[in-house]
Structures are given as C-alpha cells and as structure tokens.
Amino acid sequence: MTDFQSVFGAAPAGGWAAPGRVNLIGEHTDYNDGFVLPVALPHTARAAVRRRDDGLLRLHSEQGDGTVTELGVAELTPGAVDGWAKYPAAVVWALREAGHEVGGADLWIDSDVPTGAGLSSSAALECVVATAYNDLHELGLTAPELALIAQRAENAFVGVPCGVMDQMASMCCAEGGALFLDTRDLSQRQVPLDLAGHGLRLLVIDTRVKHDLADGAYAELRAGCERAAELLGLRALRDLPAARLETALDRLPAELRPLVRHVVTEGARVERAVALLDAGDLAGLGPILTAGHASLRDDYRVSCPETDLAAATAVQAGALGARMTGGGFGGSVLALVEDGALDQVAAAVTTAFTEAGYAAPRTFAATPAAGARRIS
Structure with missing residues (x-):
C-alpha cells in the first residue's frame, strides 16, 4: 500500500x-x-x-x-x-x-x-x-x-x-x-431511512458476474424508450400516466411495449416507496422491491440467472423483498431483511450459488451514508 x-x-x-x-x-x-x-x-x-x-x-x-x-x-x-x-x-x-x-x-x-x-x-x-x-x-x-x-x-x-x-x-x-x-x-x-430504528437491514448481494450482453444493450434500451416516447408524442416516458398505460401500449410496436410498461410501473413504485417511508412503514418496501425485480426480469429483460437466483433465494430465506439493482446483466441484488435474519439470508444465497455451480457471492450490509465531501 x-x-x-x-x-x-x-x-x-x-x-x-x-x-x-x-x-x-x-x-x-x-x-x-x-x-x-x-x-x-x-x-x-x-x-x-x-x-x-x-x-x-x-x-x-x-x-x-x-x-x-x-x-x-x-x-x-x-x-x-x-x-x-x-x-x-x-x-x-x-x-x-x-x-x-x-x-x-x-x-x-x-x-x-x-x-x-x-x-x-x-x-x-x-x-x-x-x-x-x-x-x-x-x-x-x-x-x-x-x-x-x-x-x-x-x-x-x-x-x-x-x-x-x-x-x-x-x-x-x-x-x-x-x-x-x-x-x-x-x-x-x-x-x-431509519432502518435500525425499525429493526431492518439492507443486504447487498454482489453476484460477482457481469455478462457481455451489457456492452451495447444499455444504449439499445435507452434508444427503445426514446423511440416509444416519440411514437406516443411525449417528451419522455415519464409523462405517460399509469392510468393511460394500457391504451398507450396498444399504439406501440410489440417490441417496445415491455420497455414502456416497466418504466411507467417503476415510476409508480418509486412514488409508492416514498409514501411508505414518509409514513414510517419501512417494511412495506419489501413487496415493492420484489415487484421491481419481476418487472426488470420479465419486461425490461436486464436480469440474468445469477441475479434471479439471488433475489428468489433471499425472499425464500426470509427477506421481506429483493431485487437486482443497477443497469443489469449481472451486478448486485438488494434485499430488505429483518435484523436477525441477515446472516441466514446471506448464507442461503451463498449455498444456492454453490449448488448452482456459481462462484460465491460477496454480501454486506449497507448503511445509508453521506455524499461527496472533503475529508482532510
């Protein structure tokens, strides 16, 4: 050093x-x-x-x-x-x-x-x-x-x-x-986000994998979203209300519909999550995380076998909810767990990876921290 x-x-x-x-x-x-x-x-x-x-x-x-x-x-x-x-x-x-x-x-x-x-x-x-x-x-x-x-x-x-x-x-x-x-x-x-005060922890599961598909896929996804917004006459997909989603999907080519569905429903999930935090219902975030993962897996299609396994195993082992986080095609999964369940969830995911023939993931608890700053 x-x-x-x-x-x-x-x-x-x-x-x-x-x-x-x-x-x-x-x-x-x-x-x-x-x-x-x-x-x-x-x-x-x-x-x-x-x-x-x-x-x-x-x-x-x-x-x-x-x-x-x-x-x-x-x-x-x-x-x-x-x-x-x-x-x-x-x-x-x-x-x-x-x-x-x-x-x-x-x-x-x-x-x-x-x-x-x-x-x-x-x-x-x-x-x-x-x-x-x-x-x-x-x-x-x-x-x-x-x-x-x-x-x-x-x-x-x-x-x-x-x-x-x-x-x-x-x-x-x-x-x-x-x-x-x-x-x-x-x-x-x-x-x-007083996790400790509610007896909760955020467990980050780094799958240690990154698939090559990510190289050009990110740009393709963004271009697809921009194309969909253009076809719908919108500045951006953010401007499509959830109440008009199904009608709007009928106006789009089939390949763009899942992208639009994810973006619109994900925006609604963010607003719901903020409402829960404001109300002090931190445990209520769990199902939102799990629904977000399903949307990323099935509609946006940026998940992969390793992140799917980590998210599913975490929930089966007692996590309140879990989802992949980041751009996709590998990377990390975030799980919301009760304080006493942290080790058992981490161990369950590690065991599942071993049984699937994957390299052991890295796991750690994440505490919300401060942004950029001078330190000396």
Missing part, C-alpha cells in the same frame, strides 16, 4: 471522498426523466490531490498496476484514454469543456466500491475528482452542478449514455436517508 507522498514526492493539498450507491427503487427511469430513490453506500472512492501548473495530469490508483499515468490536459479528447484513468480524465475534460480554466494535478486514488457490481464505482471516481477540482480551483459549483459535469464526462468522454442518477446519488445523498430525485428538473428531497 502506497500513499500520495511516496508516489508523488510531496504532500497533497487535501483529501476527498465520494460514495458508491445502491438504488432502492427506480431502475432505468433516470434517462426517461423519471423518479429514483438511491442511497449512498459507506464504500467510497478517495482521492488525495495536488494542483500542477505544467498542464500534466498524473494519476495513480491503489487498485491499478502501480504505475503513474501521465496525460496532457490540453490533449484530452473523448476515446483517447483507456482503463480506469479515463474516468478522472473525463472529469477534467468536462470541466474545461464547460468553460472552467482548470489545469493539471497529481491524483492518488483508492477505492473500496466494488467494481462491476452495479454499485456505481465509476460515478464515485468521477464525483471525487469533480469535488476535489471544485475545491482546489474554487469553482463554486453546487453538488447538482458537479453531478451534471460528471454525467457529461461519462456520456461524452467515456461513451456510456447513462442518466444522472448515479452521479446525483454520489454527490447529494445524506447520511441516514434516501434521495428522492426527480431526474427531469433535479429537484430532490432527503427521505429519512
């Missing part, structure tokens, strides 16, 4: 952290201008940073191969950087594209956000760099503005057409709460 000084030969100007996220409900709604309800994980990407005046961006990751990647800030262009370094490079590029006169830096990165698990490790990395640059250059950008910079970085530089949920969660979530976010106008409200 190295530190900033041993890598770069001097002390950093400060340290920052930004969390990964797990989404309670509201999957694939963010790029449809819909509602989402994520919480920040205690797992974070951390950065020690020092400004440079020579236009060089020097990057070191504790999860990398031990080398330092050097890039010229003025030469950063979309598609020109590979591997993990493209995420911090993308943020610097996006800040400059937005008119902010930022330069080079030495960045030492460490992260315990699981990668490839649908828990937004890339957004955490983007947001910690954006937060550090905002402070070091005294840009005065708000957390939502930094989230939009990070989203722009991932869309235009990295080339992933994601919505804004992951970056907004990493920037804006509060400890002990869930972020009720309208992705159209970015209005938000922190909804109290």
Whole structure:
C-alpha cells in the first residue's frame, strides 16, 4: 500500500471522498426523466490531490498496476484514454469543456466500491475528482452542478449514455436517508431511512458476474424508450400516466411495449416507496422491491440467472423483498431483511450459488451514508 507522498514526492493539498450507491427503487427511469430513490453506500472512492501548473495530469490508483499515468490536459479528447484513468480524465475534460480554466494535478486514488457490481464505482471516481477540482480551483459549483459535469464526462468522454442518477446519488445523498430525485428538473428531497430504528437491514448481494450482453444493450434500451416516447408524442416516458398505460401500449410496436410498461410501473413504485417511508412503514418496501425485480426480469429483460437466483433465494430465506439493482446483466441484488435474519439470508444465497455451480457471492450490509465531501 502506497500513499500520495511516496508516489508523488510531496504532500497533497487535501483529501476527498465520494460514495458508491445502491438504488432502492427506480431502475432505468433516470434517462426517461423519471423518479429514483438511491442511497449512498459507506464504500467510497478517495482521492488525495495536488494542483500542477505544467498542464500534466498524473494519476495513480491503489487498485491499478502501480504505475503513474501521465496525460496532457490540453490533449484530452473523448476515446483517447483507456482503463480506469479515463474516468478522472473525463472529469477534467468536462470541466474545461464547460468553460472552467482548470489545469493539471497529481491524483492518488483508492477505492473500496466494488467494481462491476452495479454499485456505481465509476460515478464515485468521477464525483471525487469533480469535488476535489471544485475545491482546489474554487469553482463554486453546487453538488447538482458537479453531478451534471460528471454525467457529461461519462456520456461524452467515456461513451456510456447513462442518466444522472448515479452521479446525483454520489454527490447529494445524506447520511441516514434516501434521495428522492426527480431526474427531469433535479429537484430532490432527503427521505429519512431509519432502518435500525425499525429493526431492518439492507443486504447487498454482489453476484460477482457481469455478462457481455451489457456492452451495447444499455444504449439499445435507452434508444427503445426514446423511440416509444416519440411514437406516443411525449417528451419522455415519464409523462405517460399509469392510468393511460394500457391504451398507450396498444399504439406501440410489440417490441417496445415491455420497455414502456416497466418504466411507467417503476415510476409508480418509486412514488409508492416514498409514501411508505414518509409514513414510517419501512417494511412495506419489501413487496415493492420484489415487484421491481419481476418487472426488470420479465419486461425490461436486464436480469440474468445469477441475479434471479439471488433475489428468489433471499425472499425464500426470509427477506421481506429483493431485487437486482443497477443497469443489469449481472451486478448486485438488494434485499430488505429483518435484523436477525441477515446472516441466514446471506448464507442461503451463498449455498444456492454453490449448488448452482456459481462462484460465491460477496454480501454486506449497507448503511445509508453521506455524499461527496472533503475529508482532510
């Protein structure tokens, strides 16, 4: 294990952290201008940073191969950087594209956000760099503005057409709460999520699998949603009321109907979940999670055998509800469990994976944590 000084030969100007996220409900709604309800994980990407005046961006990751990647800030262009370094490079590029006169830096990165698990490790990395640059250059950008910079970085530089949920969660979530976010106008409200006070826990089950189908499928799904909205004369699928869903489906090609059904019903599930949290009925989230998984499996078709097995086994073992979380085709499952059932649910899923011939999943309890911040 190295530190900033041993890598770069001097002390950093400060340290920052930004969390990964797990989404309670509201999957694939963010790029449809819909509602989402994520919480920040205690797992974070951390950065020690020092400004440079020579236009060089020097990057070191504790999860990398031990080398330092050097890039010229003025030469950063979309598609020109590979591997993990493209995420911090993308943020610097996006800040400059937005008119902010930022330069080079030495960045030492460490992260315990699981990668490839649908828990937004890339957004955490983007947001910690954006937060550090905002402070070091005294840009005065708000957390939502930094989230939009990070989203722009991932869309235009990295080339992933994601919505804004992951970056907004990493920037804006509060400890002990869930972020009720309208992705159209970015209005938000922190909804109290006192799991411990209700004898509940959130169990994250990282299946440790990611299927190659995800590479182009995300863009295809988004394009299908946009096509459906266009055919229905809507700005986005968010504008289709649940009461008009069945009538609208009759007007669409058969291949688009399941996508629309998921987006509309998922939006309703988010609003129902928020109402339950406001009423203090946290256990009532369980059936909503399970219904959300069924929709992602049967209508949106982004689940896979491993996430289906994890969700079903968790419920059979006593979880109040469970669903896959993240973009899909692997990644993680989120289960709502009573405090005393945490270990038995985790053990049941691990046993089921062994019997199915799958590698053992990683399981951990998630406590709603704070968003991006300076730590030193």
